Amino acid sequence: MQRRQLTENLEVSAMGLGCMGMSEFYGPHDDTESLQVLHRAAELGISFIDTADMYGPFHNEELIARFLKQCSSPMQIATKFGIVRKPGEYARTINNSAEYARSACEASLRRLGVDCIDLYYVHRIDVNQDIEVVMHALSALVSEGKIRHIGLCEVSAATLRRAHAVHPVAALQTEYSLWSRDVEADILPTCKELGIGFVPYSPLGRGFLTGTFDASGNFPEGDFRAALPRFTGNNARSNLSIVEVVHSLAERNNCTAAQVALAWLLSKGENIVPIPGTKRIAYLEENAAASDIQLPQNQLDELETSIAQLEVAGQRYTDEGMKGLNA
Known part of the structure; x- marks a missing residue:
């Protein structure tokens, strides 16, 4: 696995692992299987x-704490605070107060079983x-040695600049893929300019871009995609045209649609580190292999042109999930 420099003094693997689905949102989860995925990721x-x-x-x-106790390889852990939910409820509030930031950080340190969090994100911004x-x-918290680097999630370029003027922001985490490209307008240029x-x-x-979904809308119980606008009804049927473009290019390169989507992302900048999530070893291995795929520039241009001609149907989240985006 190659390495990438997110920012000064923060070098990480070129591909990360998103672990959200190991706990909820994507149907049933199995801790034993998730731990196997985490160990395979380290390998x-x-x-x-x-x-x-x-x-x-x-x-x-x-x-993650259970995994860290079993793992001998050095790992870098990014966690987040700011979204407050009650167990069993999707509804959320946002709390960015100094008091809550401290208490949330100290609680995460205890749960993770670490002395310092490598990258601590503000999960959503309270406007x-x-x-x-x-x-x-x-x-x-950085001065006290509780966190090493500060990150932000889903903020506007203007907010990013204001934050960075107070203390260096190491990384910005925002949704970005072949069907979510809003960040290309001003977020990515701002990150490049500021070294973030x-x-x-x-x-x-x-998972939609992998080509494993149809427009049936059949999801296991507890899978929040069943309620997402892009995955439902006519929106899903319309969005399959995007998948067809990606799948066609994958066939020409003897790889998978997922690998094309990830290789495209990696080509967008040396400071970009995707974190595809999975709770399956087979998908983990497939995603990791994408870091070795380099699509020719003419194919990247072709992909850009084809995708630009297609309109993405539906917003990213439900109205509840859209809270705090581009804040």
Whole structure:
């Protein structure tokens, strides 16, 4: 597995692993199987693990802690705070207060069983809270050795600049894939200008871009994609045209649609580190292999042109999930 420099003093594996689905949102989960995936990731050289306190809630960080106790390879853990949920409920509130940032960080440290969090993200931004106040609170946690680097999620370029002026932002995590490309307008250029790493989540469009879905809308119980606008009805049928473009290019390169989607992302900048999530070893291995695929520039251009001619149907989340995006 190759390595990439997210930002100064933060080098990680070129591909990370998103662990959200190991706890909820994507149907039933199995801790034994998830631990096997985590150990296989370490064997493949993936050392950048992404979690959050609200995945479960709390179950995901506790699962990662079990893995860390068993793993001898050096791992870099990114976790998040700011979204507050009650167990069993999808509804959320956003809390970025200095007091909550500290208490959430200390709780994550305990659950993860580590002395310092490598990368600590603000999961969502409270528009009623000045970002400068949030960054000052997190900067204090850096000074105390509780976190090494500060990250932000789903913020606007203007907010990113304001935050970075207070304390260096190491990485920005926002959804980015062949069917979610809003960040290309000003977010990615701003990250490049300021020397900030970019971590795309849902780089496979929550699995839609892999070509394994049809428009039937049949999902296992507990899979939140059943309610997402892009996965339902006419929207899903329309969006299959995007998958057809990706699948066609994959056939020409003797690889999978998922690998094309990830190889395309990796080609968008040396500071970009995708974190495809999975709870299956086969998919993990498939995703990891994408880091060795380099599509010819003419094919990348062809892919860009073809995708640009297609309109993505449906917003990324339900209205509840859209809270705090591009804040």
